[in-house]
Amino acid sequence: MLNNFEKARKSKRIRLVDIAELIGVKYQTVSEKINGKSSFKLDEVLLISKTYFPEYKIEYLFKDDEQEEL
Template sequence: MLNNLNNVRKEKNVSLVDIADLLNVRYQTVADKINGKSSFKFTEALKIQEKFFPEYEIKFLFTPIDYKQPA
């Protein structure tokens, strides 16, 4: 599971539908990718990071563990 992405998404009130709309995929596809059932393509991850979370490193958001962003 992409815990960091999910936590930041909730903090910033970015819905799964917002991400799905950006990527032109279904809501369930995004939910499956966040939950680890499948993976985001690099281009998808980059779009999400640039649009919604530019202040975070892509590695922080898309590492499936609780990776800590360097200060």
């Protein structure tokens, strides 16, 4: 799960539907990507970061907290 992303999104009161509309997918698809069932594409990551979270590093926002560190 993308916990950092979720914390930032909720603190800014950005709805999942807003992100879905921005990247052109369904609300459910965004939820699945956040929960680790699928992944955000690079162009989606860049657009979301630029639009809603320019103050955060991409590595911080999109760090999968369930993946093991190498």
